[in-house]
Amino acid sequence: MCGIVGYVGDRDCADVLVDALSKLEYRGYDSAGIAVVEKGVIKVEKCKGRLANLVDKMAVDGKPQGHCGIGHTRWATHGEPSDINSHPHGNKRVSIVHNGIIENYKQIKDFLIEEGYSFVSETDTETVAKLLDYYYVDDPVDTIIKVLSEIKGSYALGIMFRDYPDTVFAVRKECPLIVGVGENENFLASDVPAIIKYTRDYYLLEANEIAVVKKDSVQIYDMHKEPVHKEINTADWDVDAAEKGGYEHFMLKEIHEQPAAVRDTVSPRIINGMPDLSQDGVDMQKLKDYRQIFIVACGTAMHAGMVGKYVIEKLARKPVIVDIASEFRYRDPIITKDDLMIVISQSGETADTMAVLRLAKEVGAATLAVVNVVGSSIAREADMVIYTHAGPEISVASTKAYMVQISVMYLLAFELAYANGTIDKERCMELTAQLGQMPDIIRETLELKDTCSFVASKLVNAESLLYIGRGLDYALSMEGSLKLKEISYIHSESYAAGELKHGTISLITEGMPVIAVATQKKLIEKTVSNIREVKARGAMVILICDNSIEVGEGVADYIIRLPQTDEQLMPMAAAAPLQLIAYYTSVLKGNDVDKPRNLAKSVTVE
Incomplete structure (x- = not known):
């Protein structure tokens, strides 16, 4: 869920971290923060909300100056989105960013409180930061190995120790983490888009492999502190693909x-x-x-x-x-x-x-x-x-x-x-x-964007709507409904058209939108009968069908006709218009299309 970045090199660290985080906001945008080693001190800047809020905050407070640091963009699990719950977490000696869930954090927290530690946040992450501090003497890798033996759950961790101002440490289990390899600079990231601007080469960390990242070297160890030799991967796409x-x-x-x-x-x-x-x-x-x-x-x-x-x-x-x-x-x-x-x-x-x-x-x-x-x-x-x-x-x-x-x-x-x-x-x-031939068919359906935008204008004020279909059309309706609800925030459900009479048709009210997908010729008569049933009860019907299907007068208020292909492949033809309807509805409602509320791109925790 959350996005993690790290940098060691000669560039302005804060700028690199913010730039990299901007490519990972799809992983969560409840808060953002960075920690940078500045003149031997770990300086942290973080706040609730989008990354832009952090940029604005640093414009007032001043951004940390240094060449080694870690950053985080959060999708909240433990603790509400807030300045205090934002990452990084830690103290003067250690700072960490975390993606995942520490399942036994309560037991660890109780133990550390007995040992005299106090906590300021509601997060599970702070317990890992304090546990690192508790065990730390002088060897970060030994400390990390000891902590990993005690924590349970999923994690990707970026870690800094004040005593090692030119090094970022990293470890993962079940949550993704890569180490980007550049020239006289190296990186840490949850995903390739964060670093593709700087390098296409990276190591994939396996579970509980510990990376020690300096500007001119990357060393990787296993849980026995034995060196691990890995192959470098190279991304097969460039920065333009992520813009x-x-x-x-x-x-x-x-x-x-x-x-x-x-x-x-x-x-x-x-x-x-x-x-x-x-x-x-x-x-x-x-x-x-x-x-x-x-x-x-x-x-x-x-x-x-x-x-x-x-x-x-x-x-x-x-x-x-x-x-x-x-x-x-x-x-x-x-x-x-x-x-x-x-x-x-x-x-x-x-x-x-x-x-x-x-x-x-x-x-x-x-x-x-x-x-x-x-x-x-x-x-x-x-x-x-x-x-x-x-x-x-x-x-x-x-x-x-x-x-x-x-x-x-x-x-x-x-x-x-x-x-x-x-x-x-x-x-x-x-x-x-x-x-x-489907790429050409899909390209042709994208020419229906003006019609889809017009249909979207009829959905903007809806409180609820239904998607219906039979067979493959029902499978496609499920995806069309999900796309609409997740970015427009309009309540939407998909139903097998033949099930309407078994309860759901009671929801139909005057003017309620019903989007019907009807591309399967053997089922068209049955589907049209279901459409007539909702139309008779006041529904506003939007029909999506191929251009060879005859449905009769008065069946639908609006029809989106698709180019013909084998009916087994019609879901590929119909998917793009359904996506465009969802997209334009969200745009017309003024929503943030790419970053819908409460959602993240990659769900790496249960």
Whole structure:
């Protein structure tokens, strides 16, 4: 959740830290702070609210002057957003920033109070800072090892000791942390976008590896204080990919990047007109023999899994169970070594999804990860990994990550169906060709932006609305509803259209918006009947369908017509207009589109 940065070098440290934090605000923006070694003293500046508040505060107070420091942007867990609860935490001898949750902080706090320590914040992080101070004598690495043996939970920590004014220390467990490697300068960051302006080279820290970062060296140790030798990773995108590029918001930029992202994800995996995931280490002959498939994820990624369920079951005739990661792991699921577990995560660090992956591995099930971030924790632990090629996604509301995730679901479905013999080669090549053309179809749907903006103007004053659909359209409605509610703050629910009469239709009032998705021709008559039912009760209906469907007069108040493609692929055509409707509704309401309240991009704690 929270964002961590660190810097050691010759530049103005405060400027580098603030610049790096500006690229991590999508991880949390309840407060921000930095600590810099200034003339042998750790000077801290922090405050509640956005990073801009910290910049304004330092313009009055004066920014810390130095060349070694750490910084933090917070998504609050323990303790409300406030100046006092802001990071960094510590005292004159030690200062830390933290992402994660210390589960046994109360026991540690009680112990330290007995030892004479006092606490000023409500955070779990302050207990780690005080524990470091308690054990510190003269060797920071020994001190960190001792503290790690006592704390339980998830963490990424950036640490400074006053006695080592030219060094930043770092350690992680379950929460992401990288060490950026530059020339006569080195960095610490939760994610690559924070440092891409300065370097593309970085080390990925494994659990409980301790990094000792100086301007001209990086040394990494394990819990036995033995040196660890690691390979340097290099980011395959540049700083332009993490900038807005002339768009008003990252979300709008990322919506328009979807054609290229789908092309980059799909094209390398089409060989001689057929889907081919062998380069990703996927053996389709093994996959087809699994008893059943589980797809587990959170939020938008789970909705991509729902699309996967529909197409895999329909085409490959293989049973698929889709579940929310936070629910799956706690319901004693019936999963065996004869099953395949597919986990989907944009960041590859989602805490609940990671836990499900480990549960599956414990029982001997095969695991396949679909992730966007190379070298992420989930990618490293899964038996097989399919990387999506969305590039950096900065906006909290996911768009292009969702589109490439469902692209991978289609590739899996097509190849698995052919391997199972449930579709012949001709049909497989036909579907694959249509998938290869989806970048052009998506680009065409983006031309509907003016219509989507107009429709959004009809939603601005709504207090509540429904999204309805059947089959694949229902799966897509779930994602459309989530996008709208998370950035516009309008209450929205998605419902299987056939379920309306079982209770939900009682919510329909005069003028209430209902967004109906109807792209599946075999279901169109049933869906239109459901639309007429809500229309008869006063709903304002916005219909999204392909341009070949005839629905009759008076069925909808507004219609958004999509270019035609195979109906199995229609969720990819319809997703962009639903994203644009959510985007323009949020803009018209004056919301911060890229940083919706209470949300963070990467959920690395339970």
